Structure formats: structure tokens, C-alpha cells
Amino acid sequence: MLQPPTLPTDYTVKQGHIKTSTGKTIRTEEMIINMGPQHPSTHGVLRLEIVVDGEIIVDCIPHIGYLHRCFEKHCEHMTNYQQVIPYADRMDYCSAMTSEWAFALAAERMLKIEVPERVEYIRVIMAELQRIASHLIAAGTYGIDSGAFTPFLYTFIDREKILDLFEMTCGARLLYNYIWIGGLSHDLPPKFIEQAQEFVKYFRPRIKMLNDLLSYNEIFVKRTANVGVLPKDVAVNYAVSGPQLRGSGVNWDLRRDDPYSVYHKLEWEPQVGKGEMGTVGDCWDRHIVRMREMEQSLNIIEQALAGLPEGNVKAAIPKRIRPEKDAEIYVRTESSRGELGYYIVSDGTASPFRVKARGPAFVNLSVLPEIVKGAMIADLVLIAGSIDIVLGEVDR
Amino acid sequence: MTPQEIFKVLKAKFSDALIEPTISAAGGSASVGYAMQLWIQIAPDRLKEICLFLRDNNAMQFDYLSCLSGMDYSNGTFGVVYHLASIVHKHKIILKTFCTKDNIHVQSVSAVWGTANWHEREAFDLFGIIFDEHPDLRRILMPDDWEGHPLRKDYKVQEFYHGIKVPY
Numbered sequence: 257m258l259q260p261p262t263l264p265t266d267y268t269v270k271q272g273h274i275k276t277s278t279g280k281t282i283r284t285e286e287m288i289i290n291m292g293p294q295h296p297s298t299h300g301v302l303r304l305e306i307v308v309d310g311e312i313i314v315d316c317i318p319h320i321g322y323l324h325r326c327f328e329k330h331c332e333h334m335t336n337y338q339q340v341i342p343y344a345d346r347m348d349y350c351s352a353m354t355s356e357w358a359f360a361l362a363a364e365r366m367l368k369i370e371v372p373e374r375v376e377y378i379r380v381i382m383a384e385l386q387r388i389a390s391h392l393i394a395a396g397t398y399g400i401d402s403g404a405f406t407p408f409l410y411t412f413i414d415r416e417k418i419l420d421l422f423e424m425t426c427g428a429r430l431l432y433n434y435i436w437i438g439g440l441s442h443d444l445p446p447k448f449i450e451q452a453q454e455f456v457k458y459f460r461p462r463i464k465m466l467n468d469l470l471s472y473n474e475i476f477v478k479r480t481a482n483v484g485v486l487p488k489d490v491a492v493n494y495a496v497s498g499p500q501l502r503g504s505g506v507n508w509d510l511r512r513d514d515p516y517s518v519y520h521k522l523e524w525e526p527q528v529g530k531g532e533m534g535t536v537g538d539c540w541d542r543h544i545v546r547m548r549e550m551e552q553s554l555n556i557i558e559q560a561l562a563g564l565p566e567g568n569v570k571a572a573i574p575k576r577i578r579p580e581k582d583a584e585i586y587v588r589t590e591s592s593r594g595e596l597g598y599y600i601v602s603d604g605t606a607s608p609f610r611v612k613a614r615g616p617a618f619v620n621l622s623v624l625p626e627i628v629k630g631a632m633i634a635d636l637v638l639i640a641g642s643i644d645i646v647l648g649e650v651d652r
Numbered sequence: 653m654t655p656q657e658i659f660k661v662l663k664a665k666f667s668d669a670l671i672e673p674t675i676s677a678a679g680g681s682a683s684v685g686y687a688m689q690l691w692i693q694i695a696p697d698r699l700k701e702i703c704l705f706l707r708d709n710n711a712m713q714f715d716y717l718s719c720l721s722g723m724d725y726s727n728g729t730f731g732v733v734y735h736l737a738s739i740v741h742k743h744k745i746i747l748k749t750f751c752t753k754d755n756i757h758v759q760s761v762s763a764v765w766g767t768a769n770w771h772e773r774e775a776f777d778l779f780g781i782i783f784d785e786h787p788d789l790r791r792i793l794m795p796d797d798w799e800g801h802p803l804r805k806d807y808k809v810q811e812f813y814h815g816i817k818v819p820y
Binding site: 514 | 724
């Protein structure tokens with residue numbers, strides 16, 4: 257169904273007149289264009305309403321909610337905290353492991369449960385594998401946005417190998433329900449460690465290959481450098497997080513700055529955009545931060561695999577989870593896209609009183625109108641792509 | 653700064669807008685250094701002033717609004733919870749403000765933190781909390797012509813939406 261444009265009611269389209277070389281006077285007018293919700297490069301059902309002056313974007317109003325499925329309301333109707341985990345999976349479906357981990361962590365902190373060390377290490381391994389898989393999608397689809405189709409196929413070959421590892425662990429390839437409150441649904445299968453190590457060995461040179469193929473490609477650099485610059489102070493003011501914030505030159509990673517799990521025992525470096533190809537905070541910086549983060553994730557996985565302790569994969573938790581009355585907690589974790597936080601309030605019963613999900617994609621998207629003003633229409637696709645949104649999480 | 657120290661500074665400066673802080677029951681003992689559990693209650697019409705102070709004061713520098721959540725406490729009380737963090741000082745604080753169903757107005761902080769714009773629109777959409785001075789208070793997740801505010805505890809879903817049966 258075609259929707260009427262819904263600009264703020266007080267918006268007036270600017271009109272003017274120009275004189276051509278032949279002395280004729282032509283009327284000019286800004287135009288309102290709908291991009292989406294079925295536009296292929298909006299990475300989901302996102303509608304962007306743009307006001308253009310010729311080819312230059314004057315204003316941009318994102319319309320979201322096409323994928324809204326009442327996640328928060330559903331949570332309030334669950335009869336057990338554990339039942340929320342599959343829903344949390346479906347929030348950010350490109351990075352389901354980190355989504356379910358965030359909720360499990362919040363519930364564990366609320367109940368003051370200490371999980372066994374083996375669980376923490378396995379969670380770190382899974383989350384970092386997931387981060388690589390998610391960044392691979394981001395890089396591949398970003399290639400398509402900029403007109404390069406081949407890298408997409410290469411990234412999906414590698415992502416497939418990660419999904420195989422997930423499949424052998426828990427049987428699912430996309431939505432896992434693997435990280436449970438107080439532990440995991442299964443222990444690692446036999447041969448997992450060997451295969452994961454093999455993957456790390458295989459994937460390290462592939463990153464360089466992908467960089468040569470896409471990141472340092474002359475055409476790609478020309479399309480993305482100096483485009484969609486997000487300055488540091490704007491990024492912080494809009495609470496942008498994850499690779500997008502680090503791309504703007506802010507050295508901020510919750511795995512280090514608000515540590516959870518065993519990240520503080522492992523050695524790795526947050527990657528920050530430096531403006532190598534243009535300005536700090538441009539589209540190329542955001543892209544390269546993701547590429548470099550994959551390397552860091554490999555380092556983490558390597559160390560976690562080497563240091564994986566023996567033990568149980570389930571902590572002793574009560575059969576019916578009932579946090580104290582009026583207990584509440586906000587836990588923030590670093591998902592593939594940035595700060596994923598859960599604010600949970602309990603009323604002492606077995607179902608949560610209120611769950612608020614602070615999705616990084618939702619917040620990161622909100623800065624889009626700030627950075628596209630003055631850009632070309634063709635660049636809008638690149639700028640929106642560099643944010644790496646997942647509409648499942650934007651709309652919840 | 654610890655939440656107690658922040659509270660002391662606020663108390664000295666804005667004593668008329670604050671109530672004693674309470675400690676919420678959930679602690680963060682399990683993992684490393686997690687202490688985001690103390691909250692400060694603020695009068696709903698003094699928010700902007702206090703938030704500006706928290707953002708711009710050198711010792712505070714709360715430049716990062718992590719999360720803004722609307723709340724329905726089911727007895728006619730509504731609330732908004734602000735989770736603030738500072739990238740510079742790495743400290744955190746929680747602000748809460750309460751209003752009643754008959755006077756469901758809270759001052760907007762979208763002029764202080766840009767991110768509050770969409771969060772407040774969401775709270776308006778799902779709870780019906782009206783944020784005064786918000787530049788563009790429209791629904792964000794639900795359609796513009798939806799009836800009611802879905803996350804309210806007494807919410808009853810409408811039967812038909814444009815001729816389509818809603819409850820399945």
C-alpha cells in the first residue's frame with residue numbers, strides 16, 4: 257500500500273526560480289522521495305523519506321516500525337525468564353549469540369548467579385565467532401551497496417564455516433537458543449576445539465584477501481572516503497556505539513571499559529578509525545574498523561580456546577527464576593553492532609515486570625538524518641549501509 | 653565519582669528538586685566492578701536543568717545517555733528511567749522521574765542528548781508519556797493512527813485496524 261508522505265505538518269517545500277543560459281525562467285522546487293520500505297539497499301524494511309534539491313539531500317526522515325513485533329510486551333507475558341531467550345535471539349538475527357548472552361547476563365546479575373568459568377569461555381568463543389559472522393555480512397553487503405558484488409560471495413563462504421561450527425554445537429544455524437540463564441544448553445561437541453582452531457588458521461589470511469579485494473580497492477575508497485562523516489561529538493551526543501562510534505575516533509569498547517565475562521583476562525585491542533583515507537569518522541573508517549575487529553576477534557578466540565577450562569556448563573539455578581520484588585538491573589554488553597543493554601524490572605513473580613531492550617541498531621540509526629544532510633542521493637545508500645543496521649533490532 | 657558523591661553534589665545544588673536516593677534491590681556482585689544500581693529521583697519539571705548540569709560540569713561529564721526507558725508501575729504511576737554514563741570518567745548514574753496518569757508530563761531532554769529524541773518518541777508511543785518541549789513527538793514503532801499505548805498495563809488491543817482484525 258502506497259503511503260502518503262508524512263513530513264512534519266509545518267514543513268514547506270522550498271520553491272525558487274532560476275534563469276537558464278537562453279534567458280528563460282524555470283521554476284525549481286524541492287522534491288520529496290520515498291526510499292523503501294522495499295528498497296534493496298536499506299537492509300530490511302526501512303523507509304527513508306528524503307527531501308532533495310536536485311541530487312542533494314536537504315532532509316531525511318527515517319520511518320521505522322515495519323518489523324515491530326512487541327518484543328517488550330511479549331516478555332511481560334512469559335511465565336519464565338528463560339522463555340525470553342528465543343525472543344532475544346530474534347532481535348538481532350545476524351548476531352543472535354550476543355543478543356541472548358546480553359539477556360542471560362542481565363538475568364544472572366539480577367539473581368546474583370555466578371556461572372562456571374568454562375561457560376564464560378565458551379560464551380566468549382561463541383560471541384566472537386558471531387561477531388565475525390556479523391561483520392562478514394556487514395562487509396559483504398556493504399560491497400554490494402558500493403557496486404562490488406564479488407566480495408559478498410567470498411564473505412558468505414567464510415560465514416558458512418562459522419555457521420557450521422554453530423550447527424555442530426547446538427543444531428541451529430541462525431537462531432540458537434544456546435546461551436541460557438546460568439549456563440549453556442549443551443557442552444561443546446567433540447572435535448569442536450580442533451575445528452575452531454582450524455577455522456582461525458584458515459580465516460586470518462582471508463581477512464587480508466578481503467581487504468585487498470574490497471577495503472583498499474581504488475573505486476571503493478573513492479566511494480566511501482570523506483562520505484558521511486560522523487564527528488566525534490555528534491556520535492557521543494547521539495549515543496552511537498560499537499564500530500560506528502570507534503570509527504569516529506572514540507576509543508570505547510564495553511568489553512574493556514565496562515568489563516563482563518572473562519574479556520579482562522584476554523589480550524586484544526579495540527580498533528579505532530584514524531581517517532587514513534579521508535576524514536576521521538567517514539564511511540571508510542567505519543568499514544575498516546569492522547574488518548580490523550575481525551582480526552581481534554580471532555585473537556580472542558585463539559586465547560579462549562587455549563585457556564578453556566574443564567568443568568560443568570550449568571550453574572545451580574532455581575527451577576523457577578524469581579528475582580526479588582522491585583529488583584532491577586541495566587546490563588550493557590558489546591554486541592556486534594554496539595551497546596546492547598537490557599533493563600529488567602522484577603515484581604517478584606516468575607515473569608518480568610518490564611523488559612526494555614536498548615538495541616544498538618535503533619540508536620545508531622537515529623543519527624542518520626544528521627549525517628546525510630548535504631550528501632548526494634547515491635551516497636545515502638552507502639551511508640545507511642555503513643551504519644550496519646538490522647531492522648529486527650531497530651523495530652523489536 | 654561514586655553515585656553517592658554525585659548525589660551529594662546534586663543535593664547541594666538542586667536540593668529542592670531531589671528526594672533521597674534509594675538502593676534498588678538488584679546488585680551487580682557477580683561480575684567485575686558493576687555498580688549501576690543507585691538511582692536519584694528528580695522532579696519531572698526540573699530534568700533539563702539537572703541533565704544540562706550533569707552533562708557540562710567538568711567533574712561529571714555525563715556525555716552518554718545509554719538508555720531511556722518508560723515505565724508503567726501499574727498503580728497509575730508512570731516513570732522514566734535514565735541510564736547515564738560518562739565516556740571521559742567512566743562513571744554511571746541512574747535518574748528516575750515519576751508522574752501520574754492524570755498529569756503525564758515529563759520534561760524532554762532531547763536538547764541535552766540527541767539520542768533522547770527517538771527514545772522519548774518510543775516512550776510516548778508505547779506508554780503515552782508526553783515529553784514537553786520535544787521537537788517532534790510522533791509515534792515511532794506503531795502506526796500513526798494506532799489506538800492506545802501498548803505497553804501500558806491496562807492496555808486493551810483495538811478490535812479492528814483499517815478493517816483488519818487485530819487479535820489473532
